[in-house]
Amino acid sequence: MLDVVNLRHTYGEGPKAHQALGGIDLKVSEGELVCVVGPSGAGKSTLLRSIAGLIKPTEGHIRIRDTEITDTPGDLAVVFQDYSRSLFPWMTVEENVALPLRRRGQDRKARRAAAGEALNAVGLAGATGKYPWELSGGMQQRVAIARAIAYRPSLMLMDEPFGSVDAQTREDLEDLVLQVRKDHRMTILLITHDIDESVYLGDRVVVLSKAPARVAGELPVNLPFPRDQIATRELPAFVHLRAEVGRLVRGKEHPAAPATEEENLADAEDTSRSGERPAAG
Amino acid sequence: MTVTTAPENVKGDAATPRTPGNRWHSLTAVLTRVWLVPVAIVAWELGTRQAESFYFPPPSAIVIRMHELWFSGPASDLFLTEEAIENFGPSLGRLFTGWILACLIGITLGIALGRSATLYDYVNPIVEFARATPPPALIPLFVILFKIGTPMQLATIVYTVVWPILINTVDGARFLDGTYADTAKVFGLTRAQRFFRIILPSAAPKIFAGMRVSLSIAVILMVVSELVGSIDGIGYLILFKQQSFDLPGMWGGVVLLGILGYVLNASFILVERRVLSWHRRARQTT
Structure with a gap:
């Protein structure tokens, strides 16, 4: 349903230009949960912002259900990392969730009902009348997820959604995403720098190289559902996949890595140019 | 709330x-x-x-004079005398009309300027120049342009107090948080929603700061304009009492203005606290 072809993006012009995306090809099928991992500064957010129509790519095509994307698509929701700035502090939790629904042509009553339902789905039925800043970080991110659910998008983008919460909350929210995806049959593209998270959540993990980012490799995740924070993570397959993804993220060659020769060459070139900068995981 | x-x-x-x-x-x-x-x-x-001293009557004399002049009326008129009604009413009317007009102009124009970089680049130098002109210097012009009395006084008040509101609104609207803007775009908020639900509230703390400053300046300009060209109003009363050597009466006007300014500011803060309670409390918790 999502088709990204040879996407390139360069910030600025002339000698100061920074090429963030160096030709990305990516496909996401209907109902799939794809995780994109890459080292810090690899242009992961640039990729997400391009798909969301927040920036115009320098080159390449983005299609959703065979429709070329030039502006923000109408049925796309984003969960941002910075929940405290993505929820509006002057509105209650319910108003935040219901706000985008006006566009869906629902009347006030239907909007409230939809918001209540979505908040219920993320376990926040009791928080409708509260303000976002009265809630903990994890709960605020739940509200942001509820807003995305209520919006009923065909594609949900998540930009390091759990980057600013503690470990325990993070696990809860990961399981929430899996639940939401199952209950609402969502197609999700999730961006993260956390290798474990990408393997735990994804049907497929796409690894980006350092900037200018290309797809360094793709790994299908054939772990059984339902996934469990303890049991899944101790499966030999999980441990193996995590290592594979880790190698790809660090740009180390490995016989099992299904990257093409050209891409590996580009990667090697990149490393030699940028010196021995350690890639953050 | x-x-x-x-x-x-x-x-x-x-x-x-x-x-x-x-x-x-x-x-x-x-x-x-x-x-x-x-x-x-x-x-x-x-x-x-x-x-x-004849020029400095004791406060007790001032209060007694104030009572005699303005607050000894019939209960049906809230104890206001005829002189009080004939002068306080027009003063307050001009003050609020001028201030509210300035708020409407300042906020509308301010958001337009704040949200359009092109417009801002064109208009900003003019704004900077216009606001640097001391408003009382323009009173002679306003006296010719508008009829003496309320129109000229309103022009003076509006022209002066619009600047703090305008500048603050521009400031508040210009620096809309990036994630707020992204969220609004991604979720396809309508133009009206963006204006009333995102831009206006996020700029509200700055807008209110400007409105508060403007309110106290409006009191000053109300008096100045009444001293220059008026046949009624508190400023006119002060001048009139001085000319008729009623020094306690003159001082009474000054005290009255002090109280008026204080009450206005306190009431405004009260309203601001209510309207912006989310802002205050959100900042306390984060």
Whole structure:
């Protein structure tokens, strides 16, 4: 349903230009949960912002259900990392969730009902009348997820959604995403720098190289559902996949890595140019 | 704000029950804050009595004169005298009309300028120049342009007090948080929603700061314009009392304006606290 072809993006012009995306090809099928991992500064957010129509790519095509994307698509929701700035502090939790629904042509009553339902789905039925800043970080991110659910998008983008919460909350929210995806049959593209998270959540993990980012490799995740924070993570397959993804993220060659020769060459070139900068995981 | 479900608040209320000891505590707290006011008034009274100057009547004389002149009317008129009604009404009317007009102009124009970089680049130098012109210098012009009396006075007030509102609104609207803007775009908010639900509230703290400054300037300009060209109003009364050597009456006008300014500012802060309670409380919790 999502088709990204040879996407390139360069910030600025002339000698100061920074090429963030160096030709990305990516496909996401209907109902799939794809995780994109890459080292810090690899242009992961640039990729997400391009798909969301927040920036115009320098080159390449983005299609959703065979429709070329030039502006923000109408049925796309984003969960941002910075929940405290993505929820509006002057509105209650319910108003935040219901706000985008006006566009869906629902009347006030239907909007409230939809918001209540979505908040219920993320376990926040009791928080409708509260303000976002009265809630903990994890709960605020739940509200942001509820807003995305209520919006009923065909594609949900998540930009390091759990980057600013503690470990325990993070696990809860990961399981929430899996639940939401199952209950609402969502197609999700999730961006993260956390290798474990990408393997735990994804049907497929796409690894980006350092900037200018290309797809360094793709790994299908054939772990059984339902996934469990303890049991899944101790499966030999999980441990193996995590290592594979880790190698790809660090740009180390490995016989099992299904990257093409050209891409590996580009990667090697990149490393030699940028010196021995350690890639953050 | 209708319902506050903040657990902190609930706890806070429970922790401060209304006990006699507490009431005593808050009473002393108020006393320590305002004790200087009666002391200053007594000092003023004693000093002016000692000096026996015609130009500086004691505050008690001023208060008595104020009562005689303005607050000894019939109960049906809220104890206001005819002179009070004929002069306070027009003054307050001009003050509020001018201020509200300035708010409407300042906020509308300010958001337009703040949201359009091109417009801002074109208009900003003009704004900077216009606001640097001391408004009283333009009163002679306004006197010719508009009819003497209310139109000219309104022009003076609006022209002066629009700047703090405009500048603050531009500032508030220009620096809309990036994630707010992204969220609005991604979720396809309508133009009206963006204006009323995102841009206006996020700029509101700055807009209110500008409105508050403007309100006190509006009082000043109201008086200035009434001193220059007017047949009624508090400023006119002050001038008239001075010319008829009614010094306690003149001082009464000055005191009245002081009280008016104080009450206006306090009421505005009260309204601001209510409207922007989300802002204050959000900042306390993060």
